[in-house]
Amino acid sequence: MVSLRVRQGDRVRTGDTLLVIGRREGAEAQIASLLENVHKEEANLGRVKRLLEINGNSKEQFEQAKTAYELAKARLVKAQESARDFSVVAPWDGLTSQLFTEVGDYNYTNPRRPLIEIYDPTSLVVRISVPERYAAHLKYKTPVSVTLDAYPDTVFGASISRIYPYLDERMRTRTVEVTITGNVDLMPGMFARTRLQAGLIESALVVPTQAITTTPDAKSIAFVMSDGKAWRRVVRTGIEEDGRVQITDGIQPGDSVIITGIMSLSDGRPVGIIRGENKSGVVPNATEPQAVKATATNSPDGPK
The missing domain is CATH 2.40.420.20 (conserved putative lor/sdh protein from methanococcus maripaludis s2 fold)
Structure with missing residues (x-):
């Protein structure tokens, strides 16, 4: 990790560079080698094609040369795409919430390891688990009353915005997402209490x-x-x-x-x-x- 350009709490915009992993020189060297190989296979393909036109060489040799050329080009394209992956950019506007790496960190090769966490504050929802006995009665846009521990004296209006299509096998509950109406300063991890009417x-x-x-x-x-x-x-x-x-x-x-x-x-x-x-x-x-x-x-x- 040669460059980390954000800190926790920083606002980022779509396309902003968040970090740079310092293997670009190695990637560029590999690309140069693969490009040279493409030129070599291209020249060989041209030579086999001329021999086919002049001496009637077998089409099998021509197809082999063509396949080798196409394979060399595919390897070059893949290497070029991989080189672009060494700079990580923000996929959307949001806030930087957590950093899982630092400058000088060499342990970034695990593809499942997170590097940076960002979130869009406008996309936050309240996620609740509804007991199975009520799960079949839930409806999209059903009004919900929400009380947040951070605002104990305020009851916020909300509605169901997403209903998960399955039950949790262990807890026997159905997950529902609730979107609060109006402007409220939400943060990940807040505790909420909800009240809704699933029927009458x-x-x-x-x-x-x-x-x-x-x-x-x-x-x-x-x-x-x-x-x-x-x-x-x-x-x-x-x-x-x-x-x-x-x-x-x-x-x-x-x-x-x-x-x-x-x-x-x-x-x-x-x-x-x-x-x-x-x-x-x-x-x-x-x-x-x-x-x-x-x-x-x-x-x-x-x-x-």
Whole structure:
């Protein structure tokens, strides 16, 4: 490495020379040798062609000479292209973010080794991973709300700009890129929190989250009150948001769902409702549950 013309944070424009690898003299010597060989093969081809016209030499000799000439030219062109690769130029306008080499560095021969990293600030996006259960409902241009740790008091408007066509096999998530609208100073590596609505469930049945408990065998249960007794229901839950959870099976609209005192309940146990702050009027042998009606409401279906 004989010349490094940028530092971290430098702005570069398309075509600017970023660095020069000092093997140009060796490349030029190789090019001169290959050029001489091209002239030699060209002269030989001309000689064989004249002999063919005068003495009727075989066409096989002519084809061999022609092939040798074309091969020599191809090697020259390849060497000339390789010589141009020793100067690295910026492929686009952007900022220099990282340098992986320095002047005097001889370890640049590995073709997979990065030398310089640059990025275009206007191309930065927020990349999120959406759980598989929502992956099929994602749509291009879906509005997204973004909060950045660097700007904790600001919620930025954004939208989905790219949806990857596959799931991560290990995490079972789908990658989505979100583009923020308006001017915001972004940097690679920033942490963002996003909120989007992947769909809408009409008339979803929802109850407070504290009404649901989980058994040791991973079943979700709730207790409903009927005729002064608590009845255990195995339920299936859906979206959870803002202290409410969607019930997809096990509870019907209008059921009185017990939301407190549920840890001490059992199926068929007599219960009474405690109203107000004074709980002295509890019925003997009763728990102290409070109940609410299971209600149907529009619930956003989407990852948070």
